Amino acid sequence: MTFTETSLPGSFMIQPSPRVDHRGWFVRTFDKQAFTQIGHFDDWVQMNHSMTQQTGALRGLHFQYPPYAEVKLVRCVAGCVFDVIVDIRAGSPTFLQWFGTELSAENGLMLYIPKGFAHGFQTLTSNCQLLYCHSNYYKPECEGALRYNDPQLVINWPLPVTDLSERDANHPLLNDQFVGITL
């Protein structure tokens, strides 16, 4: 697998290397030893899988506050999504900058999202499925979120938004009080 750091230090695009034969392919999507080269030493404690029906639907931008801040490894296993992360690490030189990339079942790319990032995605096809590994447990009391269309972020979502949860539509906008997460 090949690790490429994004414009937001600590986050990586990961291109697994499928072994192809007459039957199809086999691919390793996580290797504890290989991941140490990007500074990953946590264990995964949860795996989640979501399906999103409509093209243009959006989920995010979500994170958890310490002590439940978490690393996520995201992979699209059906369809294609525009996946976005936002750096919310207090004092980071790239604080509140975002990075986006297409993840699809076809390109097989994965995104490694360290602690201190918000994450969301917009579907570019119908019936998209995402698989996540998480380094921490789901703690609703520790959930935080940014508004997908926050004017301070100016995220270039590729499509008009066709579906959004009520919760995601109503996250508070950023203000001077938000100084990010101290890990």
Ligand SMILES: Cc1cn([C@H]2C[C@H](O)[C@@H](COP(=O)(O)OP(=O)(O)O[C@H]3O[C@@H](C)C(=O)[C@@H](O)[C@H]3O)O2)c(=O)[nH]c1=O
């Ligand atoms: C995230 C999560 C949700 N749930 C429940 C809460 C709710 O009833 C239902 C759907 O939750 P949500 O609306 O938060 O699902 P969703 O909007 O898909 O949340 C996900 O969004 C993307 C962008 C992420 O980065 C993920 O980590 C996760 O936050 O599932 C869990 O039981 N465990 C979990 O880990």
